[in-house]
Amino acid sequence: MRRSAAFYVDAFRIAVRSIFAHKLRAFLTLIGIIIGVASVVVVGASISGFNAYVVDQVSRLLGANHFMIARMASSGELTEEQWQKMDRRNKRLERKDMAWVERLCGNCAEVGAQMGTRQDLKYGNIDLFGTQISGVTASMGEIEDKTISEGRFILPHEVERALPVCVIGNDVRKKFFENQDPIGKIIKVRGHPLRVVGVEGARGSMFGQTFDNTLYMPISTYGRIYGRRASIQIHGLAHGAEAFQPAIDEARVALRSLHHLKPGEEDDFGLVNVQEVTSNVDQFTGQIAMVVTPITLISLVVGGIVVMNIMLVSVTERTFEIGLRKAIGAKRREILVQFLIESALLCGVGGVLGLLFASGITGIVSATTPVPMRITSGYIALSLFVSTVIGLVAGIYPAVRASKLDPVIALTKVT
Numbered sequence: 001m002r003r004s005a006a007f008y009v010d011a012f013r014i015a016v017r018s019i020f021a022h023k024l025r026a027f028l029t030l031i032g033i034i035i036g037v038a039s040v041v042v043v044g045a046s047i048s049g050f051n052a053y054v055v056d057q058v059s060r061l062l063g064a065n066h067f068m069i070a071r072m073a074s075s076g077e078l079t080e081e082q083w084q085k086m087d088r089r090n091k092r093l094e095r096k097d098m099a100w101v102e103r104l105c106g107n108c109a110e111v112g113a114q115m116g117t118r119q120d121l122k123y124g125n126i127d128l129f130g131t132q133i134s135g136v137t138a139s140m141g142e143i144e145d146k147t148i149s150e151g152r153f154i155l156p157h158e159v160e161r162a163l164p165v166c167v168i169g170n171d172v173r174k175k176f177f178e179n180q181d182p183i184g185k186i187i188k189v190r191g192h193p194l195r196v197v198g199v200e201g202a203r204g205s206m207f208g209q210t211f212d213n214t215l216y217m218p219i220s221t222y223g224r225i226y227g228r229r230a231s232i233q234i235h236g237l238a239h240g241a242e243a244f245q246p247a248i249d250e251a252r253v254a255l256r257s258l259h260h261l262k263p264g265e266e267d268d269f270g271l272v273n274v275q276e277v278t279s280n281v282d283q284f285t286g287q288i289a290m291v292v293t294p295i296t297l298i299s300l301v302v303g304g305i306v307v308m309n310i311m312l313v314s315v316t317e318r319t320f321e322i323g324l325r326k327a328i329g330a331k332r333r334e335i336l337v338q339f340l341i342e343s344a345l346l347c348g349v350g351g352v353l354g355l356l357f358a359s360g361i362t363g364i365v366s367a368t369t370p371v372p373m374r375i376t377s378g379y380i381a382l383s384l385f386v387s388t389v390i391g392l393v394a395g396i397y398p399a400v401r402a403s404k405l406d407p408v409i410a411l412t413k414v415t
Helices: 002-021 023-062 080-089 095-104 156-160 170-176 219-226 241-258 274-317 319-327 332-368 377-403 407-411
Strands: 066-070 108-123 126-136 148-151 165-168 186-189 192-200 214-218 233-238 270-273
Touching (some): 002 332, 023 332, 066 241, 095 108, 095 233, 095 241, 108 186, 108 219, 108 241, 126 170, 156 219, 170 192, 192 219, 233 241, 332 377
Parallel strands (some): 165 192
Antiparallel strands (some): 066 233, 148 192, 165 214
8 A cells, every 4th residue: 555655656756857847848738728727617607607697687677576567578588479479469457457466466565567668858958868767656666676875766645646756767867967966856758847856776787788777757647748558567576585486376366367367368468577587597598508618628628639749749758768667667557657647737737727817817807897707616627627537538548658668679769
């Protein structure tokens, strides 16, 4: 046992000495492995970060344990034929639909409604284009977990009486009221004056689409300004994660009963929930990983070919050393293991350096973009394991070739 351990220690020492004897060659060899490992880790971090970024933005936009029912809505992608079928089948949703869901959904902590359109706004001589105008019930502040940085959100009595009040987003506040208090100021929407009662905290953007160019007003006020013929969106908030699915089921059954749908008939409304959206995101990023990861692993294979080439050169250069060792009693297995350790060490060190290089890249990307780069343990293990295995595989042929050298012939070939 001691002799075996001493052999591996000596083999490792010889491998290190051989690598340091040819520093430039070793470094050039490592570059292929470093780039390969860094590619795998950075791609994995990008996919994981993209997934986390989208899920976080969706959760911030919709809120946790939140579902939405609308005339035209789907958590997945629809074909044009399916969309047209839905357009013909689905009914316009009204305030009575929301009231019915609110009455029958026992697992719902809050039920609300929303209507919306886009409108250019003007305050004095300042124009703001494409503002999202939303008519909401007072409960939408709780359902979408809105953060109010100044003032307050819309109150129930303001919805009941269709009062001319509004809550503005952070972009609207900065555009119209950069150096002044916006509370109490008047903004006109289609000629109708609305008094600002609150400012929503910044929600950020996703893929260049801002969530802060918004204005909320009571849904009843929205109906007076834009008309009441448009379909509303019904929003629900479950009491908690455990009540989320039961709440969705209750809301769905309530609407089906109100619309007199028979068993087996398709819903005449669309339903979206946060869990389905995040599940679709996970599935999408998983498919990307299945396609991209094998492609990046090819760079590791190329690095392995470089290692094999260098090890063949090393065998040629060390022919005399190999012959001498065999002449004094070294076995074929020991020569074989010697060169395998050297190639595996090269790739292992390259893997660690590649991981450090990838950490630097992901740190720079995270600091300069809104997408968080997350290096996962799975991709670390995969890259290091594959790089080490490639090192062993790449060293097999040179090692076997070295172990088969005839000592008499090898000793006559002094380099």
